[in-house]
Amino acid sequence: xxxxxxxxxxxxxxxxxxxxxxxxxxxxxxxxxxxxxxxxxxxxxxxxxxxxxxxxxxxxxxxxxxxxxxxxxxxxxxxxxxxxxxxxxxxxxxxxxxxxxxxxxxxxxxxxxxxxxxxxxxxxxxxxxxxxxxxxxxxxxxxxxxxxxxxxxxxxxxxxxxxxxxxxxxxxxxxxxxxxxxxxxxxxxxxxxxxxxxxxxxxxxxxxxxxxxxxxxxxxxxxxxxxxxxxxxxxxxxxxxxxxxxxxxxxxxxxxxxxxxxxxxxxxxxxxxxxxxxxxxxxxxxxxxxxxxxxxxxxxxxxxxxxxxxxxxxxxxxxxxxxxxx
Ligand SMILES: Cc1ncc(COP(=O)(O)O)c(C=O)c1O
Numbered sequence: 297x298x299x300x301x302x303x304x305x306x307x308x309x310x311x312x313x314x315x316x317x318x319x320x321x322x323x324x325x326x327x328x329x330x331x332x333x334x335x336x337x338x339x340x341x342x343x344x345x346x347x348x349x350x351x352x353x354x355x356x357x358x359x360x361x362x363x364x365x366x367x368x369x370x371x372x373x374x375x376x377x378x379x380x381x382x383x384x385x386x387x388x389x390x391x392x393x394x395x396x397x398x399x400x401x402x403x404x405x406x407x408x409x410x411x412x413x414x415x416x417x418x419x420x421x422x423x424x425x426x427x428x429x430x431x432x433x434x435x436x437x438x439x440x441x442x443x444x445x446x447x448x449x450x451x452x453x454x455x456x457x458x459x460x461x462x463x464x465x466x467x468x469x470x471x472x473x474x475x476x477x478x479x480x481x482x483x484x485x486x487x488x489x490x491x492x493x494x495x496x497x498x499x500x501x502x503x504x505x506x507x508x509x510x511x512x513x514x515x516x517x518x519x520x521x522x523x524x525x526x527x528x529x530x531x532x533x534x535x536x537x538x539x540x541x542x543x544x545x546x547x548x549x550x551x552x553x554x555x556x557x558x559x560x561x562x563x564x565x566x567x568x569x570x571x572x573x574x575x576x577x578x579x580x581x582x583x584x585x586x587x588x589x590x591x592x593x594x595x596x597x598x599x600x601x602x603x604x605x606x607x608x609x610x611x612x613x614x615x616x617x618x619x620x621x622x
Contacts, residue, residue, distance in 0.1 A: 334413040337405050337445035342412055348444075355438050356425025360485035362442075363387035366580045367420040369410055369447070373619040374420065375580075376542045377403060383482060383542065388424055390481035395424050396441045409447035419450040419581065425484065452518070452581045453502055458607070461588030461599050464516065464577075466566060467492035467504035471514040474537045479514070482539055489517040503577065505566070505590065512536050512563050519579035520544040521587075522559075523572035524602050530572075533561035543578040551609050557602065566590075574600030576607075584610050 332344035339350075356362035365384045368375040381399045388395050395402070406420050422445050429438035453462060471479060472488045489506075496504040496517070503516045513532050515521055520541040522531045529552055534540045552559035562568075569575060575587040575595050584607040586599035599607070613619065 334415075334446065334448050335409070336447075337409050337443070339442055339444075342408065348446075350425065350442060350444070351428045353428045353430070354425050354442055355427065355429050355433075355435065356423065356442060356484050358429075358431070359426075359433060360483065360487070361391070361393075361435065361438075362423060362425035362484040363391060363393065363482055364424070364484055365420075365422040365482065366450075367406070367422065368580050368583075368614070369415055369418045369420060370614040370619045371617075372410065372416040374403070374406055374410075374621055375614065375619055376546065377406070377621040379542050379545065379622070380422075383540070384422060384424065387481045387483065390478060391483060392435070393424060393426060393441060395443075397443060402443075405443070405445045406447070409445045413447050415447050418447055421446040421448070423484070450581050452579075453585060457502075458583075458585055459599060461586035461596065462503065463501045463589040464503040464505055464587050465496050465499045465501055466591055467495045467506045467517075469495065469506070470509045471506040471537055473509050474535070479537050479539050480534060493517040503587075505569070507566065508536050511565060513566055513569055514538050515541075516577055519577035519582045519585075521569070522547065522576050522578065523569045524574040524576075524600065525568075525572050527557070527602070529557050529559040529602070529606075530562045530564070531559065533563060536563055541578055541580075543580055543583065546610075547578055547584070547606060550613075551606050554609055555605055557606075570595070574603050576600075576603040583607070 331346040334345060335342045336345055336348035338348050350357065363384060365380045367380045381402060385395060409420065410418065425442040426435050427438040427441045469492045492504045492506050496502060503519065505516055505521060506514045508514050513521065514536055515538040520531060520538060522529055531544060531548065532538060548559045570590060570593045572595060577585050577587060586603045588596050588598060
């Protein structure tokens, strides 16, 4: 994974000052500036995008052997940074991977990336890979785990869907059961989700609800699911086999109480969700988005009133002066 830092131009280490050409003068220079942005942290160096590479022998690439986090930046602050660090370390532990730097260093790397790329509103992708090894599976052959940090922008769904709500499908493919690969581990191996996402794409929409192998509602391919019935907010418990979303936690523990709403975990069949008054999804990238239709079943006309209040409360927090990093 490592490359010689001296051989490449534009390489920055932790303490190098970042020089940004404010206005590229020619079209070629503008193109180059585009190719070079964002500056990306790869194993101890901040590299222009065009040079940010990992080895083809990295087991993150060869086997999806690694873990990751997707984190929002609001007003220059790393939203729920501590919780993301906690989950990253737990995920790494879940696949017997030792993160090669301390939590404090991981936070500094993120701050360095958002600062270098002048990001105040954006998204951070942190990746810890098993590192460079041999062509066999054996993780013992990968002595040095890799660390990548990309600070950039992300847009999952069209902006108008946040007002209108979205249609989703019920995936035929079940979520990987806990006994096989615990979905609480946010691993680089996302094929289960990607194949369910393909079912959504085939049906002309953006998301799919995934069930457990025994038919309980789990989560979506990249989001957690909530539903509202009779003014109460519900979501599946994490032990059905879902990622314990940081946004899910924020909705359950902070937004719902702030609005005087009760939020409970419930293990249900999809029929219960289909009878809900409102359904919405949560995720760092998606934030909070309403679901108005599941397959052919209509849930609501546009975003429901409680989902709207939750989404507005969410926006109040992330546009406010105290964006929480804890
Ligand atoms: C499978 C899955 N479920 C749920 C979520 C939402 O989690 P969070 O709110 O931490 O982004 C994600 C986000 O990446 C995900 O991939």
